[in-house]
Amino acid sequence: MRVNGKIRAPEVRVIGVDGKQLGVYSLRDAINLARSNTVDLVEIAPTANPPVCRLVDYGKFRYEQSKKEKEAKKHQHANKVKEIQLSPSIDPHDFGVKLGHAIDFLCDEIKVKVTLKFRGREMAHTDVGFQRVQKFVGDISPYGHPDAPAKLLGKSITVMLSPLPRNKRARNPRHQDNGEPRLAPHAIAPAPLAKHANSPPPSQLPNSQPPAFANNPFTELKTGVAES
Structure with missing residues (x-):
C-alpha cells in the first residue's frame, strides 16, 4: 500500500476525510491537500484509472484494516x-x-x-x-x-x-498465559551417585598395581664412571 510520496501515478482521484469524492488532482496537489488537513494520502485502489486515494491518518487506517481482517477470519472460522x-x-x-x-x-x-x-x-x-x-x-x-x-x-x-x-470462555488448558502451546518439560538430569559412607579415602585403598619399573633390566647397571 503506497502512501504520500511513494504513490507513482501523476494524477489521482481523491476521497476526502468525510468520505466524499473531491475529484481528480495532480499528485503534488493531492499531497499538499493531505498536509493541509494534517492527514496522509493513502492509495486504496491502485488499479483504477486514475488510482483512487483517500485522505486519512495512515496509522488509524491500518488499525481499521487490521480489525476488518480479524473479523473476516472469525467469520471464516464460524463456517x-x-x-x-x-x-x-x-x-x-x-x-x-x-x-x-x-x-x-x-x-x-x-x-x-x-x-x-x-x-x-x-x-x-x-x-x-x-x-x-x-x-x-x-x-x-x-x-x-x-x-x-x-x-x-x-x-x-x-x-x-x-x-x-x-x-x-475459559482459557485453553493446553496453552500458556501468552496463548502459546505449552512446551514439554525438560528432562531431569540423573542425580550423581552417592558415595558409600564406609568407603576408605583413596590414599588407603590397596595398591593392586606393581611398582613402576619393577622388572626394568637397567636397574642393576652402575651409573658411576668406570675405573681405568
Whole structure:
C-alpha cells in the first residue's frame, strides 16, 4: 500500500476525510491537500484509472484494516465444523483425548459436531449413549454450548457445539498465559551417585598395581664412571 510520496501515478482521484469524492488532482496537489488537513494520502485502489486515494491518518487506517481482517477470519472460522466421534464403550483415556481436541477447536472459534454411533446390539442401550454425550457436553461447557439438545438420528446421537464468546470462555488448558502451546518439560538430569559412607579415602585403598619399573633390566647397571 503506497502512501504520500511513494504513490507513482501523476494524477489521482481523491476521497476526502468525510468520505466524499473531491475529484481528480495532480499528485503534488493531492499531497499538499493531505498536509493541509494534517492527514496522509493513502492509495486504496491502485488499479483504477486514475488510482483512487483517500485522505486519512495512515496509522488509524491500518488499525481499521487490521480489525476488518480479524473479523473476516472469525467469520471464516464460524463456517468451519469439526466432527468428534464417540462410542458407547469409549474408555476414559480416549474420552479425554477427544475432549481436548474439541476444546482446541472451540478456542479457535470452530464449531464442533459430536457424533456417537451405535453398532449392532448397542442400539438396545441408547440411554448409555445419551449419558456419554451429556457428560461430554457438560465437561466442555466452559468453552462451548450446544445449539440444540442432543438427538437420536438413525443409529447415531448428534449434537452441535458452538464456541462461547471470548470474554466468557475459559482459557485453553493446553496453552500458556501468552496463548502459546505449552512446551514439554525438560528432562531431569540423573542425580550423581552417592558415595558409600564406609568407603576408605583413596590414599588407603590397596595398591593392586606393581611398582613402576619393577622388572626394568637397567636397574642393576652402575651409573658411576668406570675405573681405568
